[in-house]
Amino acid sequence: MTNEWCGWRDATERALYGADDGFYTRPGGPGPAGHFRTSVHVSPLYAGAVAALLRRVDGALGHPEELALVDVGAGRGELLTGVLAALPDEVAARLRPYAVERAARPGGLDPRIDWLGELPAPGSVTGLLFANEWLDNVPVDVVETDGDGVARRVLVRADGTERLGEPVDGADAEWLRRWWSWQPAPSAASTASVSTAPASTASASGASAPTARTALSPLSPGLRAEIGRPRDEAWARAVRTLRAGLAVAADYAHARQDRPLFGTLTGFRDGREVRPVPDGSCDITAHVALDACAGPSAELLTQREALHALGVDGRRPPLSLASTDPAAYVRALGTAGAAAELTDPAGLGGFGWLVEPVGGECAGLLKA
Secondary structure, three states: OOOOOHHHHHHHHHHHHOOOOOOOOOOOOOOHHHHHOOHHHHOOOHHHHHHHHHHHHHHHHOOEEEEEEEEEEOOHHHHHHHHHHHHOOOHHHEEEEEEEOOOOOOOOOOOOOEOOOOOOOOOOOOEEEEEEEEEHHOOOOEEEEOOOEEEEEEEEEEEEEEEEEEEEHHHHHHHHHOOOOOOOOOOOOOOOOOOOHHHHHHOOOOOOOOOOOOOOOOOOOOOOEEEOHHHHHHHHHHHOOOEEEEEEEEEOOHHHHHHHOEOOOEEEEEEEEEEOOOOOOOEEEEEEEHHHHHOOOOOOEHHHHHHHHHHOOOOOOOOOHHHHHHHHHHHHHHHHHHHHHHHOOOHHHOEEEEEEEOOOHHOOOOOO
């Protein structure tokens, strides 16, 4: 890592994905599971829910001869491994699972899984594309208002030292005007109930937006924002890989009407939240403006709503089971506890699910 000044987007790109020393790409690293706990790692229930959603997609598409499951930001392949284990043989025999991950393929991974360093070609697959906590690691620039209330790009060195750079202009300024208001906006781009849930309890794509103002309003000094335009573009590219099917992004998120005043950029290392330092020693992440990513046919849900629609809930088993079958009661109690964690509205259940059908067949698959 060099120590010159640059924007957070460039610094994060090097810190996370550098060829030899990136946090995610360095050889022999433990992968995301070594540093934070996502829904995939909480319980097999999550992979089971994705498998259930995949079967709904399969049915809606008429059981195609080849059914794709594209896992974007696949880590070490944990989600795909769990889904393959949860599928009936008939579906698994037609499934083509793709892991999209910039790290090298891990040893011992199921040979049925295709390991890709980039997304499949546009319009090349039919099925389900699922991105669990991927967009939060798509690098973005950070801006901060100066003493005159002018939004300026934040520059950073590898040791984490920051200073303010030039005022934000061009496409980034336009994105900020449309999608990140530090003041109440009566015509919010989305009113979806996506919460600012804690990170990993450890538009470009065409959505409607408020009319852009000609210039940023004078604001108080010290306000911060992350410019999510690269995430909008990354998500649009991901959706375009589907010929037909459903694209889902699950992430910790916020909506335009409740953007945080001071941004959400943070770091994670060894299961602990730490100061974000772009030297390759920690994960660097920020909440996602999923409403800005959403295309015109997309739906925004909370993870709690989505998992409930897929049959996952945290209700305790009846006490009568404890007397008739104690072992079954203990197993059911453990399952209920994992389900409760996945659907807790103050934690993982408050994450956002951006659900975007490609073609009309897969619309409404998560209706309760």
